[in-house]
Amino acid sequence: MKKKLFGFCAAICFLLSMACPAFASAAILPFNEADIPFDTMVTDNADLLTDAQEEELSARAWALTREYNCAVYIVTLPSLEGMEAWEANEYLLETYKMGYGRDQSCAVLLLSMEYRDYDIMAHGYGNIAFTDYGKEKMAERFLDEFGDDDWYGGFTEYLDCCEEYLELAREGKPFDVGSDRSPVLGLAIGILIPLGIAFGVCSVFKAQMKTAKMQEAAQAYIDQDGLVLTGQQDRFTHTTRSERYIEPPKDSGGTTVSDSGSSHQSGKF
Amino acid sequence: MATGITTYQCPACTGPLHFAGESGKLECDYCGKSYEVAEIEKLFSEKEAASVAAQAKSDAARERENAAAQEMGMAWDAQESAGMKSYNCPSCGAEMICDATTAAASCPYCGNPTIVPGQFTGGLRPELVIPFKLDKQAAVTALKKYYRGKKFLPKTFCEQNHIEEIQGVYVPFWLCDCQVDGTVTYHATNSRTWKEGDYEITETDHYQVDRSGRIGFERIPVDASTKMPDAHMDAIEPYDYNELRAFSTAYLPGFLADKYDVSQQDSMARIETRAENSAEMELRNTVRGYEAVHLQDRSFRLRKSNMKYTLMPVWMLSTKWNGRNFLFAMNGQTGKLIGDLPVDKGKYFAWFAGIALPLMAIILGFWFLL
Numbered sequence: 001m002k003k004k005l006f007g008f009c010a011a012i013c014f015l016l017s018m019a020c021p022a023f024a025s026a027a028i029l030p031f032n033e034a035d036i037p038f039d040t041m042v043t044d045n046a047d048l049l050t051d052a053q054e055e056e057l058s059a060r061a062w063a064l065t066r067e068y069n070c071a072v073y074i075v076t077l078p079s080l081e082g083m084e085a086w087e088a089n090e091y092l093l094e095t096y097k098m099g100y101g102r103d104q105s106c107a108v109l110l111l112s113m114e115y116r117d118y119d120i121m122a123h124g125y126g127n128i129a130f131t132d133y134g135k136e137k138m139a140e141r142f143l144d145e146f147g148d149d150d151w152y153g154g155f156t157e158y159l160d161c162c163e164e165y166l167e168l169a170r171e172g173k174p175f176d177v178g179s180d181r182s183p184v185l186g187l188a189i190g191i192l193i194p195l196g197i198a199f200g201v202c203s204v205f206k207a208q209m210k211t212a213k214m215q216e217a218a219q220a221y222i223d224q225d226g227l228v229l230t231g232q233q234d235r236f237t238h239t240t241r242s243e244r245y246i247e248p249p250k251d252s253g254g255t256t257v258s259d260s261g262s263s264h265q266s267g268k269f
Numbered sequence: 270m271a272t273g274i275t276t277y278q279c280p281a282c283t284g285p286l287h288f289a290g291e292s293g294k295l296e297c298d299y300c301g302k303s304y305e306v307a308e309i310e311k312l313f314s315e316k317e318a319a320s321v322a323a324q325a326k327s328d329a330a331r332e333r334e335n336a337a338a339q340e341m342g343m344a345w346d347a348q349e350s351a352g353m354k355s356y357n358c359p360s361c362g363a364e365m366i367c368d369a370t371t372a373a374a375s376c377p378y379c380g381n382p383t384i385v386p387g388q389f390t391g392g393l394r395p396e397l398v399i400p401f402k403l404d405k406q407a408a409v410t411a412l413k414k415y416y417r418g419k420k421f422l423p424k425t426f427c428e429q430n431h432i433e434e435i436q437g438v439y440v441p442f443w444l445c446d447c448q449v450d451g452t453v454t455y456h457a458t459n460s461r462t463w464k465e466g467d468y469e470i471t472e473t474d475h476y477q478v479d480r481s482g483r484i485g486f487e488r489i490p491v492d493a494s495t496k497m498p499d500a501h502m503d504a505i506e507p508y509d510y511n512e513l514r515a516f517s518t519a520y521l522p523g524f525l526a527d528k529y530d531v532s533q534q535d536s537m538a539r540i541e542t543r544a545e546n547s548a549e550m551e552l553r554n555t556v557r558g559y560e561a562v563h564l565q566d567r568s569f570r571l572r573k574s575n576m577k578y579t580l581m582p583v584w585m586l587s588t589k590w591n592g593r594n595f596l597f598a599m600n601g602q603t604g605k606l607i608g609d610l611p612v613d614k615g616k617y618f619a620w621f622a623g624i625a626l627p628l629m630a631i632i633l634g635f636w637f638l639l
Contacts, residue, residue, distance in 0.1 A: 181636060183637070186633065186636035186637060187633070189632060189636065190629050190632040190633035190636055191629060191633075193628070193632060194624070194625040194626070194628035194629045194632065195625050197624060197625070197628060198620075198621045198622075198624035198625035198628070199621070201620070201624055202421075202617060202620055202621050202624070205419075205420040205421055205620065206421060206612060206617070208418075208419055208420075209419060209421055209422070209609065209610040209611075209612055210609045210610075211504055211607040211608065211609070212498065212500040212501045212504050212598070212607050212608055212609050213500055213503065213504050214499060214500050214503045214504075215503040215504075215506060215543060216542070216543065216546055217543055217546040217547040217550060218486055218489045218540075218543040218544050218546075218547045219547050219550065220506070220507045221486045221487055221488055221489045221490075221547075222484060222485070222486060222487075222547065222551070223484075223485035223486060223487045225485055226484065226551070227482050227483075227484045227548075227551040227552065227554075227555070228482055228483045228484070229480065229481070229482045229555060230450075230481045230482055230483055231452070231479065231480070231481035231482075232479065232480050232481070232555065233477075233478070233479045234457070234476055234477075234478050234479075235476060235477045235478075235479075236474060236475070236476050237475045237476060237477055238474075238475050239472055239473065239474050239475070240472070240473045240475065241470065241471070241472050241473075242470075242471045242473075243465075243468045243469070243470055243471075244468065244469045244471070245467060245468055245469075246464070246467050246468060246469050
């Protein structure tokens with residue numbers, strides 16, 4: 001299967017190299033840290049983008065790659081040739097030595113049009129910037145556009161996300177579980193809970209200041225015979241049933257990296 | 270001269286006697302001798318009878334005087350004289366104007382403890398009394414101790430606070446024996462929960478639980494004086510009934526005492542509420558084996574079997590601070606002291622902010638920085 005895909009990709013690369021000498025040199029030349037090949041940023045083999053769009057997205061991806069030393073790729077394929085999306089992504093990474101630097105730092109968004117599969121792959125430093133939760137949220141952002149066949153809109157969302165995540169990672173706070181907590185909710189919790197606790201504690205202290213209270217019961221005066229039960233009946237009446245959807249457990253954060261050194265978020269669009 | 274009130278005088282020196290709670294005896298302020306209650310009671314029974322007769326004569330004479338004064342247009346109007354009585358102190362002869370319910374007091378001129386035996390005759394005579402066990406100093410000490418540990422108590426309240434008045438009072442109570450019969454209906458549930466795929470299923474069994482029962486109460490106390498705040502009198506309960514004694518006026522010298530002005534019938538509503546609530550609690554305690562129990566219906570019938578007129582010992586302490594009166598009550602037998610204290614708003618908000626602000630910093634810091 002891998003041979004098939006390799007053959008397919010090689011054919012595409014050959015065709016591309018004929019049409020675009022720059023891409024060909026990028027694909028065949030070893031990766032050079034000092035010179036990030038511009039035309040490898042967006043590989044639109046499924047032909048979803050116009051030339052202008054491809055140019056614009058490539059420029060943006062290339063700028064991000066230069067800025068953060070982590071390559072940002074977009075790859076579209078007509079078919080996965082029987083592979084899973086994540087397998088195809090790893091195959092391309094390995095085959096074409098994608099990524100920046102020795103650790104091949106990168107983020108790759110791969111779309112396959114045959115069964116509308118996608119895979120986001122992170123490698124090297126990308127595993128730090130693109131956590132599992134980050135990739136999941138990134139997918140949520142572009143899936144609507146891809147679902148509407150708005151390819152350019154979806155890829156723009158992807159690049160926006162990449163820029164946001166890479167910037168956060170550079171600041172030492174990679175986007176992860178809790179990073180997108182609502183500030184309004186935070187303010188509400190951060191203010192209301194302390195106010196509630198303070199009110200509760202102060203109410204206990206205040207209650208100590210007011211001890212003149214009417215008695216509501218007379219437990220202390222029950223005679224020695226106590227309660228004499230004269231009748232008791234427990235009668236079953238009916239049964240009710242209710243169902244509640246169980247929310248999946250929240251991710252505790254971090255990035256799950258496979259043996260190949262990559263991490264993925266896959267699905268359909 | 271018989272005057273309607275009487276004092277107990279020391280048989281040895283004729284000095285005034287007062288009841289001392291610690292010793293349980295009547296003690297002479299002057300020569301220091303002490304006497305058993307029964308001993309003094311026997312000695313002064315004739316004097317008390319004469320005092321009762323004199324009071325009747327005095328009341329009749331006062332009515333005649335009032336009638337004459339009214340004819341001359343010099344009488345106190347009905348509102349002024351309502352609820353008041355005048356007596357002559359047997360020691361110094363001064364006229365004392367008291368509430369109509371006053372049964373024991375001190376002469377404001379000579380300070381001698383005086384008793385109005387006429388307030389305790391016939392149906393007005395209490396059956397029982399719990400004598401004072403704790404003295405005035407114990408009440409003062411208890412009040413100071415009560416201030417301790419109160420986080421919101423204004424500092425100046427303790428510093429500037431002087432007890433305006435402290436008075437030992439025998440407060441009239443009704444002690445009610447009664448029985449409550451009743452039926453209570455509860456709605457009870459038991460639930461079980463399990464998972465089916467992505468759903469949590471809960472099945473709840475519902476039951477109707479009925480309980481009927483009978484429960485007896487002995488000596489539920491309810492204060493029978495409109496002068497005494499009910500909340501204060503309720504809050505200093507309970508009393509130790511093992512120290513109930515047959516009533517004798519010999520327990521009263523040195524203390525104030527009132528006769529009751531709330532009838533048995535008027536006291537029943539409070540007794541009913543307390544007894545029925547307790548009966549409901551006891552019946553509720555028999556409902557076991559359910560995860561949730563909710564009251565649906567309750568129906569009770571109270572049968573009063575006996576009510577005893579009793580005097581209970583209470584120390585009343587009053588203080589004034591910033592123009593407001595603060596009243597405290599201490600159980601004269603057990604020493605339990607209660608009363609409402611002022612709240613220092615500054616301290617309240619300092620505590621409030623001291624708790625809320627660090628918590629806010631921690632939670633908001635965690636939320637936005639981590």
